[in-house]
Amino acid sequence: MILSQLVISGVATGMLYALIALSMTVGYRATTVVNFGHGDIVMMGAYAMLFLAVGVGMPFPLALALAASGLFLFGFLMQRGLMAPIIAGPHLSLAIMALAVGYALRGVARIEWGNDILLLPRPYAQNAFLLGPVVITMDDLVITGSVLLLLLLLFVVFNVTRIGKVIQAVFQTQRGAQLVGINVPAFHCIMWGAGTTLGTAGGVLLALIVPLTPDMGVWTLVRGFAAMTLGGFGSLHGAVIGGVLLGLMEKLLGFYVSTVFIDISGYLITILVLLIRPQGLFGQHATLRV
Amino acid sequence: MPMRFNRALGALGAAVAVVAIAAAPASAQNTQGISDKTIKIGNLGPFTGESSIFTPLNFGPEAYLRSINAQGGVHGRTFETVFADDACNEAKGIAAAKKLIYEDKVFMIMGHPCSGVAMAIKPMLDKEGVPWMGLAANPKLTRPTVPSMFSSYTGIESGSAMAAFALTKPGVKKIAIVQHSNDWAAGYCNPATDYIKANGAEVVISTAMERGSTDATAQALQIKQSGAQAVMGCLYQQELVILLRDMAKYGVDAIVLGALGADFNQTVQQVGNPAAVKQKFFQPYQFQAKIGTGPLKPYRELFLKYLTKDELPKSGEPTNFYYFGVPVGIVTVEAFKRAGPAPTREKWIEAVESLKGFETNVFADTANFSKDNHVGFRRMFAVGLNDAGEETVYSTWGKPLPPSGS
Numbered sequence: 001m002i003l004s005q006l007v008i009s010g011v012a013t014g015m016l017y018a019l020i021a022l023s024m025t026v027g028y029r030a031t032t033v034v035n036f037g038h039g040d041i042v043m044m045g046a047y048a049m050l051f052l053a054v055g056v057g058m059p060f061p062l063a064l065a066l067a068a069s070g071l072f073l074f075g076f077l078m079q080r081g082l083m084a085p086i087i088a089g090p091h092l093s094l095a096i097m098a099l100a101v102g103y104a105l106r107g108v109a110r111i112e113w114g115n116d117i118l119l120l121p122r123p124y125a126q127n128a129f130l131l132g133p134v135v136i137t138m139d140d141l142v143i144t145g146s147v148l149l150l151l152l153l154l155f156v157v158f159n160v161t162r163i164g165k166v167i168q169a170v171f172q173t174q175r176g177a178q179l180v181g182i183n184v185p186a187f188h189c190i191m192w193g194a195g196t197t198l199g200t201a202g203g204v205l206l207a208l209i210v211p212l213t214p215d216m217g218v219w220t221l222v223r224g225f226a227a228m229t230l231g232g233f234g235s236l237h238g239a240v241i242g243g244v245l246l247g248l249m250e251k252l253l254g255f256y257v258s259t260v261f262i263d264i265s266g267y268l269i270t271i272l273v274l275l276i277r278p279q280g281l282f283g284q285h286a287t288l289r290v
Numbered sequence: 291m292p293m294r295f296n297r298a299l300g301a302l303g304a305a306v307a308v309v310a311i312a313a314a315p316a317s318a319q320n321t322q323g324i325s326d327k328t329i330k331i332g333n334l335g336p337f338t339g340e341s342s343i344f345t346p347l348n349f350g351p352e353a354y355l356r357s358i359n360a361q362g363g364v365h366g367r368t369f370e371t372v373f374a375d376d377a378c379n380e381a382k383g384i385a386a387a388k389k390l391i392y393e394d395k396v397f398m399i400m401g402h403p404c405s406g407v408a409m410a411i412k413p414m415l416d417k418e419g420v421p422w423m424g425l426a427a428n429p430k431l432t433r434p435t436v437p438s439m440f441s442s443y444t445g446i447e448s449g450s451a452m453a454a455f456a457l458t459k460p461g462v463k464k465i466a467i468v469q470h471s472n473d474w475a476a477g478y479c480n481p482a483t484d485y486i487k488a489n490g491a492e493v494v495i496s497t498a499m500e501r502g503s504t505d506a507t508a509q510a511l512q513i514k515q516s517g518a519q520a521v522m523g524c525l526y527q528q529e530l531v532i533l534l535r536d537m538a539k540y541g542v543d544a545i546v547l548g549a550l551g552a553d554f555n556q557t558v559q560q561v562g563n564p565a566a567v568k569q570k571f572f573q574p575y576q577f578q579a580k581i582g583t584g585p586l587k588p589y590r591e592l593f594l595k596y597l598t599k600d601e602l603p604k605s606g607e608p609t610n611f612y613y614f615g616v617p618v619g620i621v622t623v624e625a626f627k628r629a630g631p632a633p634t635r636e637k638w639i640e641a642v643e644s645l646k647g648f649e650t651n652v653f654a655d656t657a658n659f660s661k662d663n664h665v666g667f668r669r670m671f672a673v674g675l676n677d678a679g680e681e682t683v684y685s686t687w688g689k690p691l692p693p694s695g696s
Contacts, residue, residue, distance in 0.1 A: 002511055005540070009507040016504075110342065116604050117343060117527055119560045126563060128539060135539055210504045211528045211560050215340035219502035254508030260471070262508060263500035 001133040006251040008131075012140040014227075014247020015147040016205055020220055021227035021239035022154065023198030027075075029171045029234050030191030033083065033094045037102025038199055039221025043214065044105050045071050045200030046207035047113060050120050060123040064204060068197045075196030079189045087188075102217065109214035120207035143205050150201060151240060158236060167191070171234060219266075226266035229273045232283020241281065320419065320635040323397030328370045329363075329626065329633070331355065332390035332399040334407075339377035340501065343527070344551075346608070347403040347425050348373075349593075349601045350615025351622070356596040358623050365631040369623075372396055376407045383407030384414070391420055397635070400622050401615055402426055405473045415439060419635055423618045423642075427477040427550065432664040438635070440642055440664045442618050442653075443550075443576060445477030449522075451574040451670035452478065452547040453485035456520035458686040459545060466518035466544065467496040468509055468525065468533060475524035478549040482522045494518050503529050506536040514542045521545070527552035531560045538566030547672075548573045553609040554673050555581070555681070564679055572674035575683050576653050576667065581610050585651045589616055617650040621657055621666060624648065 024038050035041070048070055052063035078101060086093050128137045158164040170177045170187055178184050202220075210216065227246045231238025246269060253261035261268075273280055323330035335348035355369040363369065372394045376383030383404065390396045391414070398421035402408055405428035412431060415422050421438045424431065427445040456462055465486050469475040483493055495516040497509050510533070513521060521537075523530050523546050530552045537546065538561075548557065554573050561567050582590040593608045602608065621642065626633055628641035645666070648657040655669035671691060676682040683691045 002515070005511065006507065009505065013505050013507075110338070113604060117556065117560065119562070122562075135541075137539055206504065209532075211531055213340065213343070213528060216502070218340075219504075251505075251507055255511055259497045259499060259508050259512070262503065262505075263498075 002255070004132075004134050006255055007248065008134050008136060008140070010248035010251035011244055012144050012247070013250065014244035015144045016202065016243070017223045017227045017246050018240040018243025019147045019150065019198065019202040019205065020224035021231065021243045022151070022236060023195050023202055024224050024228050025195075025231075025234060025236055025239040026154075026198060027192050027195030028228070029167060029236075030195075031079070031083070031087065031188050032171075032234075033087070033091065033098070034225070034228075034233075035098045035192075035195065036095050036221065037098040037100070037105070038195070038224060039217030039219075040102035040105040040109075041071065041075070041196050041217070042199045042203040042206065042220045042224075043109060043212075043217035044074075045196075045203030046120065046212050046216070047109050047203075047214075048200065049204045049207060050113075050118055050212060053120065054118075067204065068200050071200040072193040072197040074193075076189045076193035078196075079192035080185075083192070084185055084188065102221075106214050106217065113212075113214065117211045117213055119211050120204070122208055139209050142208065146201070146205055150198065154236060222266045226269045228280075229270050230280055232280030235280065235282040238280055238282030321397075321633070322395050322635075324367070324633060327367055329367050330370050330372060330394065330396045331622070332374060332387075332394065332396035333371050334374045334376055334383070334386055334390060334399050334402045336378040336404055337373065337375040339379065341378035341404065344378075344403045344611060345601075346603075346611035347615040348401045349597055350612040351401045351619030352601075353589075353593050353596040353612070354616050354619035354623070357592050360596070364623060364626045365633075367626075376402075376404055378404040378407060380406050380410040384410055387411040387414060391418055397421070397633075398423065398622070398638070400424075401618055403615075405431070405477055409473065412436065412439065421635055421638055421642075423622050425615060425618060428473055429477060429481065435662055435664045438639060440621075440659065440666065442614075442621075442665075443667050443670070444665055445549075446481040447665070447668050447670060448550050448574045448576075449478040449481030449524075450485045451672070452522055452549065453482040453489075453491075455572060455574070455672040455684070455687065456522070456545060456547050457486070457489055457491055459520065460687070462519045462545075463491045464494045464516070464518045464520075465491055466513045466516055466521045467493055468499050468506075468513070468521055468523050469496075470501060470525060470529070471498050474551065475549070479522055479524040482524070482547075486522075499525060499529050499533060501526065501529065503532060506533045507540070509533060510536040510540045510542050513537065513544060514540060518544050520547065522547050522549075524549045525551065527557055527560075530557055534561045534566050534571055535563065538563055538570075545569075546571050550574060550614070553611060556609060558675065564675075568675045568679055569677060572672045572684070575671040575673035576655070576669075577610070577613060577683075578652065578654050580681060580683065581613060582607060586613060589613055589652065613652060617652050617657070617667070620650045620652070621645065621648070 027035050048067040052058045052066055082097055124138055128135050174184050227243035228239050231242030250262045250265045333348050335345055336342050337345055359368040374386040374390050376386045400423045402424040403426055405426040408426040408431050416436050419438050423440045425442055429444040429446045432439050432441040467479050469479045486493055497512055499509050521544050530548050558567050578585050593612050625638050625641035629637040643659050643661050645657045645659045653667050655667045657666040659666050672684045
């Protein structure tokens with residue numbers, strides 16, 4: 001009973017990590033830059049939702065649409081105004097810029113929402129169901145269902161549509177993509193915006209189960225980065241599988257070995273994968289210079 | 291030989307002079323921060339960073355000092371507060387304390403809630419003789435007694451109160467410990483563990499839950515498997531909410547005693563499931579009455595009058611953290627009154643040590659200090675929701691205190 005419960009819970013948590021890793025991967029595939037401020041963008045998405053749904057009192061779907069749109073615009077402008085001017089420079093500059101934006105967002109959240117611990121009300125009843133001896137909550141179902149829907153959408157976009165081919169072309173060679181007429185800088189902005197939008201979705205789902213604090217982005221980044229590393233940089237299905245494996249690892253090691261592993265699993269995975277198989281499970285063999 | 295003797299005598303004289311010169315500033319410093327019109331107080335706390343949820347502990351005593359200033363101060367001097375941010379980080383805290391002591395030249399430091407930082411600056415405070423009237427929970431800060439350092443409550447009182455309340459529930463013999471891996475949590479859970487063992491009960495499992503956890507499945511299932519009847523949750527609010535939520539989710543039938551890193555009402559509200567907290571979740575309670583009612587009502591008015599918009603909660607009422615900080619302000623002011631019109635650090639310390647049965651009208655206990663005891667308050671109750679879901683203060687399991695009126 002306990003093993004099946006841990007697996008179910010691990011998958012639900014892992015789906016959330018998968019979404020965060022996926023949102024980082026989308027930005028990475030476009031620009032080959034890891035957004036080290038992404039955890040704080042996830043946090044900002046959660047707070048934007050809180051502001052619109054609780055502060056302004058908008059219906060949940062409208063607040064979600066507006067929060068996602070607002071964060072898309074933020075991601076777009078961040079890429080256009082802050083990353084693009086230095087994109088030809090060393091990766092370290094880009095990493096520091098992303099980190100600085102993240103810290104600034106955290107500061108803004110602290111100024112606006114202070115030091116209170118806040119909660120996003122669920123738009124559904126907090127029910128639990130029994131599947132044999134295993135407990136499944138509405139939170140588990142909503143998170144897993146939402147992430148699966150987003151995955152399906154991304155699968156279609158990346159594999160069936162022309163946009164997917166453009167993404168693949170830019171990821172493989174930016175110069176080649178430019179030569180065949182793709183506006184690469186604009187594409188970067190759109191993809192960066194898409195990454196922040198997915199990050200917002202992750203933040204909103206996270207806010208359904210965790211009280212909000214301005215520092216919630218820190219561990220979010222660690223988990224997202226670990227899942228992305230495990231799955232392989234740039235691999236979309238790798239990010240998903242990496243996220244789910246991380247969720248399972250946290251639960252199983254946490255219960256059977258020590259709960260200390262829940263906190264350090266992300267770091268352990270990152271260290272081990274970078275040492276043993278830097279390209280991760282499904283990534284291409286490439287060197288990330290940061 | 292006489293020549294050599296004279297030289298030795300000269301060297302001895304010079305050494306005595308150096309020692310005397312070195313000692314002279316220490317003596318002169320015992321009025322540091324005192325002017326004809328003001329008393330400079332350092333208010334050190336986590337104004338930024340992930341522990342900044344505890345800043346109300348700094349604002350409570352500050353509100354009280356401002357109210358005293360509005361009445362003309364003490365012996366013609368008003369209080370001038372210098373805020374310093376330690377972010378509950380040892381390195382930052384040492385730098386902030388050095389700035390307060392050596393640059394801002396404060397008389398004392400008051401209201402400091404971070405145990406790790408307080409332990410880090412303890413040698414500096416002791417060496418310089420800077421008075422510290424703090425809220426940090428680590429018992430090692432003031433046990434054994436350090437001449438210039440005073441605590442309101444420490445983890446020994448709170449941790450023991452958590453365990454004592456749990457053990458008054460009939461049949462409770464098996465206890466689980468869930469805690470953060472830090473000084474603060476150890477300050478509560480170690481005394482709780484000692485109390486449990488000393489009173490014939492057993493700690494059946496001790497497990498960690500770190501900051502930033504989003505899920506407590508592993509901990510909840512471990513508790514369930516261990517058969518624990520009560521849980522000592524030495525956790526900050528965010529993680530305490532998650533533990534309570536997941537214990538309810540997996541049907542863990544045990545009561546949970548939270549430490550003082552969480553606000554009771556907010557925790558209950560954020561769990562969002564009455565069944566998970568009603569007669570299940572309790573916290574040590576150090577107040578005379580329900581927050582904002584009875585003898586605590588004037589303090590609610592005081593917060594609203596003297597704190598700025600940025601210092602008050604963004605929404606809702608001032609939490610118990612605001613009230614918890616006030617008594618250190620009251621004791622600090624009372625000691626200045628007793629120290630007379632020409633206060634020195636020595637006189638102030640003696641004045642604090644003279645407080646016996648001193649009523650703050652905030653805590654259930656009166657302040658009792660002495661030369662050998664620098665922990666002012668000890669008595670605690672427990673707060674929880676009764677069967678009707680109403681906030682209730684208990685002396686022991688199932689025994690509520692009479693209501694104090696509103």
